[in-house]
Amino acid sequence: MSLSVAEPLVLRDDHLAQEHIVRLTLNHPAKRNALSAAMLRALAEAVEGVAPDEASIIILRAAGPAFSAGHDLNEILHGTDDEVAAVFEACEQAMQAIRQASQIVVAEVQGIATAAGCQLVATCDLAVAASSARFATPGVRIGYFCVSPGVALSRNVGVKAAAAMLFTGEPVTAAEALAAGLVNRVVPAEAVEDASLAMARSISRFSRHVLAHGKQHFYAQLAMSYGDALSYASGVMVAQRAMPDAHEGMAAFLSKRDPTWLS
Numbered sequence: 001m002s003l004s005v006a007e008p009l010v011l012r013d014d015h016l017a018q019e020h021i022v023r024l025t026l027n028h029p030a031k032r033n034a035l036s037a038a039m040l041r042a043l044a045e046a047v048e049g050v051a052p053d054e055a056s057i058i059i060l061r062a063a064g065p066a067f068s069a070g071h072d073l074n075e076i077l078h079g080t081d082d083e084v085a086a087v088f089e090a091c092e093q094a095m096q097a098i099r100q101a102s103q104i105v106v107a108e109v110q111g112i113a114t115a116a117g118c119q120l121v122a123t124c125d126l127a128v129a130a131s132s133a134r135f136a137t138p139g140v141r142i143g144y145f146c147v148s149p150g151v152a153l154s155r156n157v158g159v160k161a162a163a164a165m166l167f168t169g170e171p172v173t174a175a176e177a178l179a180a181g182l183v184n185r186v187v188p189a190e191a192v193e194d195a196s197l198a199m200a201r202s203i204s205r206f207s208r209h210v211l212a213h214g215k216q217h218f219y220a221q222l223a224m225s226y227g228d229a230l231s232y233a234s235g236v237m238v239a240q241r242a243m244p245d246a247h248e249g250m251a252a253f254l255s256k257r258d259p260t261w262l263s
Contacts, residue, residue, distance in 0.1 A: 009042040011063075012049070020204040021197075022055040022103075029064025035116045036072040037083075040090035044097040052102040053263075056208040057200040060098075060124060061108035061193075067133070070115025076144070091116060091148065095123045099219060102212035104203055108196035109133045110189060114171070115146055122152035122182060125215065128196040129174040130189040135182060138169035155222075157181050207245040209263035 013023040024046050026033040033039070050058055062068060075087055098105050098120075107124035114136045121127050121135065137153060139146035146153075146166055154162040157180040165172060174186045187195040203211065217236050221229040240246055244262045252259035 009039045010046040012046055014054075016197075016200075017054065019201060020054075020056045020208060021059065021200045022050050022057070023059040023061060024050075026060075026062040026068060029062075029066070031072065032066035032069035032112070033062045033064065033117070034069055034072040035091065035094075035120070036075055037087045037090045039072075040087070040094040044090070044094040047094070047097040047101050047105070050101070050103060052208065052212060055103055055204075056206070056211050057204045058101065058103045058105045059108055059196050059200055060105055060120075061196070062110065064111075066111040066117075067107075067109045067113040068117030068120055069112060070117045070119075070149075073142075088148065091119075095119065095152065098123050098125075102208070102215070104211055104215060106196055106200055107183075108192055109174075109183065110192055112136070112171075115139055115149055118165075118182075119146075119149035119152045122149075122156045126199060127183040128185045128187065128192060128199055129177060129183040130192040131174050131186050132189045133174040133177070133183075133186075134171040135165075135174075135177045136169060136171035137165045138171070140167060141169040153182070207249070207259075207261040207263050209243065210245050210249075210261075213240060213243070 007027055009028055011025040011027045013025065016023065026039065026043070028034065028039060047058065071087065076084055079087070104126065105124045107121045107127040109121055109127060109129040110133060112134050113121045115138060118135050118137050137146035137149045150162065150166050153165065161180040172180070174183065177183045178186045185195055185199065217233070221232055224232060248262060249259045
């Protein structure tokens with residue numbers, strides 16, 4: 001009798017690699033893709049495993065009816081202090097992997113994205129949601145305030161919108177998430193895969209190096225004061241003029257032809 005082999009917690013799909021797109025799928029639908037320590041480590045490993053020359057876009061999606069229900073509460077309730085610390089260390093590493101990736105990461109959200117699942121959506125660079133999707137940071141309802149999800153959430157939506165989600169625990173609709181700035185586009189549930197792919201394709205046609213460079217500096221300046229950000233950006237603009245794809249892109253524009261990217 002052969003032993004069954006557990007499926008990977010995160011699946012990788014490379015069939016769009018010629019378009020510079022890789023799709024990663026959270027793959028534990030029986031647990032509503034709970035972000036256990038193992039899932040978070042698998043996610044960080046999968047994101048970090050996409051090399052800069054392999055893709056410029058990662059689409060992050062999920063198997064089953066839920067995007068992610070957040071942390072596995074059994075780990076948090078019954079774990080030792082060290083074990084719980086390891087969960088949140090794995091969470092931090094996964095979120096940092098997404099933010100520090102050279103690729104633009106697009107969340108493809110169906111169903112619910114709650115607590116750390118909502119944090120995951122907020123951490124991705126862009127997000128497309130099914131109209132049936134719901135978002136919540138409901139920790140207050142179980143006596144475990146969503147402090148870490150609030151970090152990414154409050155950097156995506158206005159202070160009042162973030163406070164309402166965190167202090168009431170009430171879910172918001174996809175339309176409300178769009179209005180608040182948590183997601184970029186809302187489509188019917190049957191169209192969410194096509195919509196995320198269309199968004200990815202609208203970006204993947206550009207230089208991989210320019211996209212990676214742009215993502216790095218976009219997030220760097222967000223942490224600065226307005227004046228410091230302007231000075232920083234001016235220096236970057238001068239430096240990036242020497243990039244081969246900048247030369248190619250500007251020359252192509254002036255010559256009224258399509259650019260041929262070198263990366």
